[in-house]
Amino acid sequence: MDKFRAFLESKFSREIRSHLTMNKRDGEYSAFPDTLQQPLADVLRADGISSLYRHQVQAFDSISRNRNTLLVSQTASGKTLSFFLPILNEYIQSGQGFTVLLLYPTKALSRDQEGTFGRLMDVVRAGASLGTYDGDTPREERNRIQSGADFIISNPDMLHSGILPNHNRKWRTFLSRLRYIVVDEVHMYRGAFGSHVSNVFRRLIRVCAVHGSSPVFVCSSATVGNPGGHVRALFHREFNIIQRDHSPRPERHFYFINPPLVRSEGHALYRKGPGSVSVPLIREAVRRGIGTICFCRARQEAERLYRSVIDGRPDLAEFVKPYRGGLLPAERRGLERALASGKLRCVITTNALEVGIDIGTLDLCILSGHPGTIASFWQQAGRAGRRGKSSLTVYLARENPIDQYLVHHPEFVASAPVEQALLNADNPYILLQHLPCMAHEYPLRETEEHIGSAVYAEALGLLRHNRTLLPYRDAFRYALQDYPARGVNLRGMTDYNVDIYCGSEVIGEIDPIGARGTLYKDAIYQHLGRRYLSLDLDLGRKLCRVEPVDVDYYTEAVWESRIVMTEKDAEKEVKNALVSFGSINVNRQPKLYKKIRERTYENIGYGPITLPPFEYDTTGFSLVAPRAWTAAMISADKRFIGAAFYGLSYLLHHAAPLLCMADIKDIDTDVSLIEEENGAWKSALFLFDAIEGGVGYSEKIYDSLESALALCGSVVGECECGSGCPSCVPPLPPGVASADVEGLLIESDAARVCAVSLIKALLHGTVAVPEIKFREIPVEYCEGDENYDRERVDLHKKLDRASKILEKKRERLH
């Protein structure tokens, strides 16, 4: 490894911006707990384990005392052993046995787990069987699992649509004997998805109570900013949190590399892509037999990097492979095995390998660009590191401003707090979708434990009013004859996949949004290094036909998006700025594609894409700046307006999730033009829910816009950067389309300063172009006793609207 570091330092001496070292940490160990049963201890000793990490023993104690337990752990800290050992230990001691439900966020993860329980499971195998119950489980196998397995691996989607609605028949025995629910990777249950899953857990707890069981939750999470608060919100109960990781950490080296600026033939300066560094690094690592993982931002990017690595070096093809979502399960498992056994030395991947899947330990991790969050950065970097050997993480900056900021400020990565995982199970829109499911499972009572009483009462009233629920004894039963779980998608709009056919064989799958951007007619689709030409994408039938092709270019789609407010529901003035809330139509469409030659990245042609747009209706608001402020900006520099809007758009996008307990992916912002009454066009900032139908996030921000703006203001005010950074406003916020504004932003801190000026205008009514100030214009606020009732009326109105949307959806589905 040291030789490799020397290679890195000499070859890229001019590009390395900084080098951080994290010291080695010794592991802290404890002896096996006294209560550990002999057969399990024997298996551990046979595997060469003679003591446990201290956190594993803490988990053992906590779980053995039947306390809800959360393990906050990093990769390779022996997580599986932490939770599985105490459960198995109790299982072999109990005469009757009990059942255990193990939930993983994705199918790929759950399939992987069956193997990792391995020899431990053999100890109890005679008495208990383990089965994976998900969408891929064949029918005969399902019956066997339902009737015989004591350990069932599944996912929240299956729990929601398969297990809970059938609790009274096929799952009665399993649920009545349920003692442990293991939920892995809980940090992934955040935002709208997390709020849905939290309601699924409410339903599970309720159904278990019906069958006389009250299971204990055992969870594990990657590092998040608020582990305790997050699991409390997700499971509605207190947890014992085991946060300190006692596993040993090797010495870790971090290199921040900025690829060089070069002059092109046209004399323009441009920065070389991360491939200019990652390709030689990967080749050298493979030559030295160093286990390497390289994270890219997109699936096709991983494929392209793979092709660059083996370009001219076909001998490397057997040691390097791309691994990404959309591969077939058999391909995926083959790669995992090859990697774990060391046959494969380097894997080029996307965030698909960020969590869970056991791929053995690696020594070198290359991050090709910033993964988007600090949590992901650490999670990905954590993939490298083996006991007793130092590990190496190389961060390669791309050209965008956030990457550039990080490469120049490595201390930001080391010191910035990890993001919080937020969710709100009482979100009225989401709760309203789960109440019919809940009633379908077991009649609803006047009040239900763990559900916010005000929103529950209102939603219950509405469902009674539209006769979805009918009174039955002292409760309310589901009165319709459909299958309500079918109309509720936990994962939003992309809960199905498009199959990719070559001839009559399925070679891969992809989500429908991704398909629009990568599988349009004539697109080049790369799959494990093979290239295919897309012949026809049929989104209606969820399939795409491709044929093998041999070309030396790849294609890239150019998207266009249009955000239109279709119906205005409410309007208000904030310090003379017009803010309108209503239905928003989001229309994103790949309009044309570019053909780009591999190696040289020359643009060698283009073609049209004729696909229907990806379109959805949601709710959101638009904000138009106060006239006075706009006028002042125009008189100073027209570009300030764009700078301010893009700056504020970035700030709001990052601050808003905090106020409505959402994930950043659930909310979107955009700057777009809207037509005024006199036919003129004006810039407007849009903020909307990135979820079909809307779940009330933007509504919440609309209602508390002042606090949102104040939060944005303090984020910028308290940031120590002085001139803009990803924590406040980056110099060039994403989305800027105008070359004029872009020029200004790159050369100055305009984004930050103008955004501050706009925030001040919106918060205090002050117009502050440098050195100019206007008087404050007061705005009257409605306050008083009728507030409570108004809130209720509003809530009722909102829920009524949402319920109508749901009703229509159910009708359509059935």
Add this chain to the structure above:
Amino acid sequence: MIRGSFTHARGIGPVAEKKLRDKGFQNWDDCFSRRKDLPFSSGKGARFISELQRSSAAHQKKDLRFLLSRFPVSEHWRILAEYINDATFFDIETTGLSWHYNHASVIAALHRGRLCSFVCGVNLDDFLDLLDEAEMLVTFNGGSFDLPFIEKTFHIPPVEVPHVDLRWVAYHQGYRGGLKRIESRMNIHRPPEIGDIDGYEAVELYYRWQSGDSNAGRDLVRYCRTDVVCTYMVACRILYEKGVDVAVQDRDWLFREALTCTVV
């Protein structure tokens, strides 16, 4: 009748029962009065008596749920014999056989001497009121079909009304197979208006009715009502064969009632 059962007590099989009967023990009261003559060891005798006392208390309180849970299925006829006039016979027709997508379309019940029907889209929900009134339910194969389908149709928790499944009572009397097969062995003839409609045709009738054929709806309700009447007759016949003398309702009147259809 109920008090003549012994095999529900733990440790009393056919051999022990025969010993008791041979010694002249006809019912629980004989056992209570001639406790000393019981052909058991003292420990077993005491257990037997205490179990009979519990059953006797349940019988006096008319705790049918307890009795039905204690009695082996082969002895359920005794409970039926004693309470047949308090029982609610019912039968359902469904929109298909899938647990996921189908539900009850018509329910007919013979309740307190009255034949009533409940029709989907008209008054199906009223069946829940009848269910709350019922003291004991009698069905043919209801344990695995009618009751789960009722729970599914109305999305209610498991029905807790005591239930006798005639299919198994008939089984122990030597009648195996479906209701229609048993009827023909017992020489019970359905009215010609019903013809030979079976369960599958009933599903078809439902869909024809939904697409506007009101005759199909009428036939479906009639068929369901006839099924209930036949279930009742099978029960009466079994009791007759067991030598029980119960006052039963008039067969011709019941069939005439089954054919009157007031709801559709």
